[in-house]
Amino acid sequence: MSNLQTKPEKTRIRLLTAASRIFAEKGFQEATIAEICGQANANIASVNYHFRDKETLYLESWRFAFNRELTLYPPDGGLSGNASAEQRLAGRIKSLVLRIGDENSYSFAIIHKEMAQPTRLLADILEKEINPQRMQMFMLLKECLGHAVTEQQIQYCHASIMGQCFQLLRLRHMQGARPFRSHPSDLSDIKAFAEHVVQFSLAGIRAIRSQASNE
Template structure:
């Protein structure tokens, strides 16, 4: 019985991994159960047994990818809670970039496909899994910007950071689609890219914080 359970668990994991990869590449509509089963070396009956249908496989594949990526690259970047807000924010940015850059990471690409071709299937799970991460990022931005920062400044800083990170995803996808083509951005040095995004973001945040400081009256 134990061997059967182990075999069943391995089949489920293979299906989740294959599904994550194919959903990330093709999106929900274009991906097929047949292709997923072929890559996972499983049969359609296994999909029905473990997930019931394509919709549930899609949800569980995203959840599996998301949690697997966080296990490899913790959201806090391994930075201590006692560190400065700037250092903690840097850790979160670096974690995000490394998750996006990893060839075995699929959750961001699935979300990107979902944005381009909405199914609304991921709405609830994204709210449950991603929103806590988003709120923690906003809390850190508030600490870094200071209490005088406006809600608009907070939103713009968050959008700026996410835009830089998602630009990496877009470049990664273009290179995967056309590996022989030369692109202006070199993605081979992820350390350098992460350092740039962190330095650029923190410098911008510092400038905004300085602008928000009360002006001293001249004597």
């Protein structure tokens, strides 16, 4: 492949990388095409060529960040389907925590900005990309909790796990996405925090399963 063939794709990747970072920092409304192009070392015409408009760049930069993070931290935690349900759930929780805790991960930060200043642009893409991951978590929770539990209990367990994971995102937002060096709620050891979320969650799941089976 010649340089002429690879140059447009390299420009596109630079634009997506810069856009995902800036949208994560500033949100859709405050981010500008000029700033994104400046960081990507590209001209505004290249945005029109590759993405047509700011809205499409926003969507594609989120998808780019999301897929990059899934590649770095596979949602199954790198475990095979032969692992126990608890092991697979632990792997999925750890993957989620590591993705959120990575300072170079931007998809969750973009969602956080979207929640604060809704554009509704991400609604369809989130449904297509996030919902499959969510459903996998629900299936694992149901497997871990057993057949005696209700759908409401499964939803509550899911909400509890996600709440712990997103504590990292809240701290990143409070500190401007800087490392968690001196915050009173010190979560700087991301791997240790991931292990805690796993242990805490599994203990709760076992207690709920035991209670449900005895009723």
